[in-house]
Amino acid sequence: MNDPDCIFCKIIAGEIPSSKVYEDETLFAFKDIQPVAPVHILIVPKKHIPGVNEFSPEDEPIAGKLFSAARKIAADQGVAGDGYRLVVNTGKHGRQSVDHLHLHLIGGKRLEVSLG
């Protein structure tokens, strides 16, 4: 547990249940409980990094693993062929909902053009 008050740290630790779809030594991934599309997965580092503004050079390998995991999970979820969207929200303007860095993987339908 990195931050005892963080809901994602509690999910990673198994203290709060989740629909896990992937886990390795660096990352944990589970279904978003408020999906915006048929496939909506959150991929989170096990390390408690609050957000992109707190992402340090030493965290760069984690970002690499996030991309590799996104590719694998998209394939596992059957959306690799049709496509998908990866999103990281930061801060108030970005509508970040939990202050633990997370990558949304969204697919299973043709997504809206608008990004903002």
Add this chain to the structure above:
Amino acid sequence: MNDPDCIFCKIIAGEIPSSKVYEDETLFAFKDIQPVAPVHILIVPKKHIPGVNEFSPEDEPIAGKLFSAARKIAADQGVAGDGYRLVVNTGKHGRQSVDHLHLHLIGGKRLEVSLG
């Protein structure tokens, strides 16, 4: 030049003009010509990686650099404090417009909640 038919490779090579905001040995970043918000930057690897589905383990350091550059560019553009959104579109469902991996950095206004 990695792919002579790729518009982003041409921008990186300076063959097509762009409003560059950042460059290092790995990445090139420029203003989106169709911004959806006051700040809308595209951060692209100089290596021609078509998309996330073609992202290989050897490319993981590039993803790390993408996150570090996003943090720096968000600060440079004055949106770090209020927040921003990072997006990578993949394939048809994801509305990927150019087949060269690119990270959208979007900010400068309160973004829509919807991600898909």
